[in-house]
Amino acid sequence: MSTGEQNGNAANTPSGGGGIEYNFSQIEKKWQQVWRETQVYKVSNESDKPKYYVLDMFPYPSGAGLHVGHPLGYIASDIYSRYKKLKGFNVLHPMGYDAFGLPAEQYAIEHGIHPAVSTETNIGTFRKQLDNIGFCYDWDREVRTCDTKYYKWTQWIFLQLFNSYFDRKEQKAKPVSELKKQFMVHGSLPFTMNHDPFTAEEWKSFDEKIQQDILMQYRLAFCGYGEVNWCEALGTVLANDEVVNGVSERGGHPVVKKKLRQWYLRITEYADRLLEGLDRIEFSEAMKGNADELDW
Amino acid sequence: MQTNWIGKSSGAEISFGVKAMNYGNESSQLKAQGPQLTVYTTRPDTIFGVDFMVIAPEHELVETITTAEQKQAVEDYIAYVKSRSERERIAEKKISGVFTGAYALNPFDGREIPIWISEYVLAGYGTGAIMAVPCGDERDHKFARHFNIPVTNIIGGYYNGEEANPTKDAILENSGFINGMVMKDAIDVVINKLEEKGIGVRKVNYKMRDAAFSRQRYWGEPFPIVWKDGIAYPMDESQLPLELPHVDSYKPGPEGEGPLANIKEWALIPNSSPPAEKGAAKVPKYSVYAPVQYELAKQMRKEYTAAEGKLWEVVRDSKLGYKFRRQHPVDRYIADFICLQEALIVEVDGGYHSTDEQKLYDEERTKVLNTIGFEVMRVTNEEVINHPLKTGRKIKERIEQKRAESSQFTPLHEVEKGQGVRETNTMPGYAGSSWYFLRYMDPHNDSEFCSRKASDYWNQVDLYIGGTEHAVGHLLYSRMWTKVLYDLGHIGFDEPFKQLVNQGMIQGSSRFVFRIHGTNLFVSASLISDNGTYDGKQLDKLHADVNMVDGFELDTETFKKWRNEEYADAEFILEDGKYICGSEVEKMSKSKFNTVNPDDLVAKYGADTFRMYEMFLGPVELSKPWDTKGIEGVHRFIRKFWRLFADELKGLVVMEEEPTAAELKVLHNAIRRIENDTERFSFNTAVSNFMIATNELTDLKCHKRKVLEPLLVLIVPYAPHIAAELWSLLGHTTSVIDQPYPVFEEKYVKETSKAYPIAINGKTRTEITIALEATQQQVEELVLADDTVKKWLEGKAPKKIIYVKNKMINVVI
Incomplete structure (x- = not known):
């Protein structure tokens, strides 16, 4: 099969008297290879053209691979991305994998294959299937959430959340160091979380544990105690629907309520800003509004 | 969905005094002393219709206010509630609850209001207490009916005695200072009065709760947090990434902790001062009796026995994978061989150890060493000299057994003071997806999550395509993270996505075959009678893999080979030589055999x-x-x-x-x-x-x-x-x-002709395509030549033909 040609040489087998057949398999493989080798879909951050960013929700690389329902959204965004490019935009159209999460761990428990390994395999399959359909992703920008080079920054952002609090007066996040300064100079804020008000003197007299406990009530990522269903016999935490009449659905073992250390995001502080922002974006009305309820 | 999820509502918090027994009957006081019960309500206008209060069984006041007579009933009920999950409690249709024996006082007229506990009020939402208005709220109404609590009607004709009416339009009755007002107008009046009297405050409430952000699982991002003495310390940015260690088992940790809690080498951090040997934290604490022992020990190391020499060759230089020392002083003794980290002492016994005197001495010595925290393992000279490697293996197995036995992760509160312990939870799946749209902009940057230059250039996502199942979770989290990064000055915009499009789902088009019950005979779909039988016989409706069906026609040969020839004996009643399948549109799924592979x-x-x-x-x-x-x-x-x-x-x-x-x-x-x-x-x-x-x-x-x-x-x-x-x-x-x-x-593309609707006396009867440049005369000729028009004319000449270019033609007769 001919390689990397862009000028006039058809990959098709001429049939008899110089005819040119529509041999889609050959044509498509040929051009997928050309595009890959010439990196036509690679996009730069420096361009005079106006930008346009088209994003697909990235998939969880499950073992089942694609079925016809998945590509629907991908094809639509691919069409639009290619269209915008023809219209003279510098189009960012990336793809990656949402690779951390329970399914890979379940698979590992059942089949003894480490999640990192099964994930790698599944990504390989997914990629082949996607390439088969001729998408114009800039694969140079691929991300995988389980990659250390990626989650280094997920952890970094967590630290930003941990080290910040929400200033209700200014309605924005600020470093916790500023809150500490406030406490040292003015004592507790006009609104207090779940602690007694204190003066600046009192703050300075608190030992570190007390100070940190108070600060934890303001941090945007904080640690608290959540109620969970603990089953000693099974040795696991159970979800609410795995518990029936106080015993585990599986095996009927006793289940007790336990306070387990849990981390949380203090998203409630952003409630008003999240509401207000809806007016500035184009989600469908159903998305934005008071339609049906969804469980958390 | 987002607005509904956030669930913002405006109302008021109201404080009710609780009539406590030891404060006597002070109903004339409008502001009670003693315990206060605070509720949040969006309907302060109904304050005079409050016939009972309901508080969560876990509410902190329950113990204080419950009377002696009610104590048992309350305790029994609380025990029942402990076994219930939140979801069960909210969804439960059956009414349950117990009276506490205590009364709250209406803040305006002092009326005594019985306080009940019931599982449908959750401690974690709002104030954990509600004021119940049976004439206005159906749930409250059912509760009152069930427990025979008298209902006060504050809405006159709007309440029919059978059902509650949540109206805001009624004119208030039996309502003290707001009598005669329309309910919705009374809301603000009541709130103002509450604030004036200091017994309540205007408040905004949200249904939304803080997002749970940890999992007790393995396959997720570790938290960059170290716990020390009960305080969570963030790691320094320069120490990132904190890599997920490799594990062989995903067993949950002890007490519900995640699998990372099983990996002590990863989770425990040695005390940072003084610099310690790896694993130093595990060493039992001991002292040495007298400095002279060090001299003695040195000497004994030089004058070792043959057996000791042999064993030393086997264990030295961590050959067994564990660090061993020889002739090491512990308390008043000197151990032959010791592994400090694993708290194991190995003693090599010559013949003299079997004398009674020596046995006693050894027992005493072992007791002391055990108390300090060391296990003492004894091996004989013969073992060591004749089977040195086997002895080495025996020692190693013992250590590994000890380790397996003590695989309990040291709970945080039992860890030594100053000892660091890593957070063993991992982040949930949505952590990575809350910011990935930013990383794409600058995916190879090693010094930042995304350079300001890159995010300023690409800015918001212009078009985001995905399914509705992410309407709430993912979209809310990613919007929140974007706002935080914006507030802290890392990016220049606070909404990540400008436009969102949800693609619909592709449903499966299933195919069915119909088997006469109890036989191997399959009937073609169109031969089946309306009542779903064939020849009076019942039919089994079975899914057939759509990939074996061409349109609706089943490939019977492939069908017989399907699923390990499950239907190898199938016979078919065909129609025109074909087996026609039934069909239905259903969710696409493997179990319905209607998935199609791209x-x-x-x-x-x-x-x-x-x-x-x-x-x-x-x-x-x-x-x-x-x-x-x-x-x-x-x-x-x-x-x-x-x-x-x-x-x-x-x-x-x-x-x-x-x-x-x-x-x-x-x-x-x-x-x-x-x-x-x-x-x-x-x-x-x-x-x-x-x-x-x-x-x-x-x-x-x-x-x-x-x-x-x-x-x-x-x-x-x-x-x-x-x-x-x-x-x-x-x-x-x-x-x-x-x-x-x-x-x-x-x-x-300018059109050169138009299909004109031709009307006869105003009613359109036909259509003729005529060139746009046509003249009146040309139009008349064409119209009169048309068959339909001729029919309507019935040979007569029209009075007039109205022609509006590019619009319409009307023939008047």
Whole structure:
């Protein structure tokens, strides 16, 4: 099969008297290879053209691979991305994998294959299937959430959340160091979380544990105690629907309520800003509004 | 969905005093001393209709206010509630609850209001207490009825005695200072009065709760947090990433902790001062009796016995994988061999150890060493000299056994003071997806999550396509993270996505076969009677794999081989020689055998056909059923498109002549419609328009380059491969995928004629296509020659023919 040609040489087998057949398999493989080798879909951050960013929700690389329902959204965004490019935009159209999460761990428990390994395999399959359909992703920008080079920054952002609090007066996040300064100079804020008000003197007299406990009530990522269903016999935490009449659905073992250390995001502080922002974006009305309820 | 999830409501917090027994009957006091019960309500206007209070069984006041008589009933109920999950409590239709014996006092008129506990009020939401108004709230009404609590009617005729009415329009009765007011007007009045008297405050409440952000699992991002003495310390940014360690087992940790809690080497951090040997934290604490022991020990190391020498060769230099020392002073003794980290002492015994005296001494010594925290293992000279390696293995196994036994993770509170312990939870799946749209902008940056330059350039996502299942969670979290990063100055925008489009789902089109119950005989669908039987017999309706069905016709041979020949003995009652399947539209799933693999379709028809077909199924946002037959139509269209350019027999058929007006009209109509459709996301109608254009050009026998090249560029987004191939066949060396989009020109599509509705006396009877330049006379001629018009005229001449150019024609008779 001919390689990397862009000028006039058809990959098709001429049939008899110089005819040119529509041999889609050959044509498509040929051009997928050309595009890959010439990196036509690679996009730069420096361009005079106006930008346009088209994003697909990235998939969880499950073992089942694609079925016809998945590509629907991908094809639509691919069409639009290619269209915008023809219209003279510098189009960012990336793809990656949402690779951390329970399914890979379940698979590992059942089949003894480490999640990192099964994930790698599944990504390989997914990629082949996607390439088969001729998408114009800039694969140079691929991300995988389980990659250390990626989650280094997920952890970094967590630290930003941990080290910040929400200033209700200014309605924005600020470093916790500023809150500490406030406490040292003015004592507790006009609104207090779940602690007694204190003066600046009192703050300075608190030992570190007390100070940190108070600060934890303001941090945007904080640690608290959540109620969970603990089953000693099974040795696991159970979800609410795995518990029936106080015993585990599986095996009927006793289940007790336990306070387990849990981390949380203090998203409630952003409630008003999240509401207000809806007016500035184009989600469908159903998305934005008071339609049906969804469980958390 | 987002607004509903956030659930913002405005109302008031109201403090009710609680009539406590030891404060006597002070109903004249409007502001009670003693415990206060605070509730949140969106209907302060109903304050005079409060007939009882309900508080969560876990509420902190329950113990204080419950009377002696009610104590047992309350305790029993609380025990029951402990076994219930939140979801069960909220969903429960059955009414349950217990009276506490205590009364709250209405803040305005001091009326005594019984306080109940019930599981449907949760401690974690709002204040954990509500004021119940049975005439206005159906749940409260049912509760009152169930427990025979008298109902106060504050809404006059709006309450019929049977059902509660949540109206805001009633005029208030039995309502003290707000009597005679319309309810909705009274809300603010009451709130103002509450604030004036200091017994309540205007408040905004949210249904939304803080998002749980940890999992007790393995496969997730570790938290960059170290716990020390009960305080969570953030790691320094320079220490990132904190890598997920490799594990062999995913067993949960002890007490519900995650699997990372089982890996002590990862989770425990040695005390940072003084610098310690790896694993130093595990060493039992001991002291040495007298400094002279060090001298003694040194000497004994020099004068070792043969057996000791042999064993030393086996254990020295961590050969067993564990660090051993020899002749080491511990308390008043000197251990032959010791592994400090694993708290194991190995003593080599010569013959003299079997004397009674020595045995006693050894026992005493072992007791002391055990108390300090060391295990003492004894091996004989003979063992060591004759089987040194076996002895070494025995020692190693003992250590490993000890380790397995003590695999309890040291709970945080038992860890030594100053000892660091890593957080063993991992982040939930949505952590990575809350910011990935930023990383794409600058994916190789090692010093930042995304440079300001990159995020300033790419800014918001212009178009985000995904399913509705992410409506709440993912979208809320990513919007929150974006706002935090914006607030802290790391990016320049606070909304990540400008526009979101939800694609619909593709539903499966299932196929069914019908087997006569108890037999192997399958009946073709159309032979089945309306009541679902065949020949009076019951039928089993079974899913058949859609890949074995052509349209509705079953490939019976393949069916017999299916699922390990489960139906090998099947026989068929056919119709016209065919077995016809039943069909239904259902969710696409493996268990319904109605999934279709894109790889198969691409192999059979090509990716371009597959792409255009998926779009052709219907508008992007609608859910639609899959139909494998339809793809053949799209494939035929693509082949027809190909033949405008090249032929299987003649090769390239493209001509260089100038296009005709008709041909240009087809082209520019196509440009206009397809550009419009693509811009508006109406890809299904775009595909139709490609088909129309192809048909029209085929009919016109048009193979002209000047028409076909722009058409090729139009189809690039939809069928990029065929576009690229044809582009190169046309002699181009450039890439077709970044050509400029064809420009629509109005002049080529001006209509030259119009299909006029022809009315007779104002009523449209037929349609005639007439050139736009037609004169009155030409129009009259054409109209009168028309058969339908002639019929209506019945031989008579019309009074008048009204002709409005490009609009209508009316024949008046």
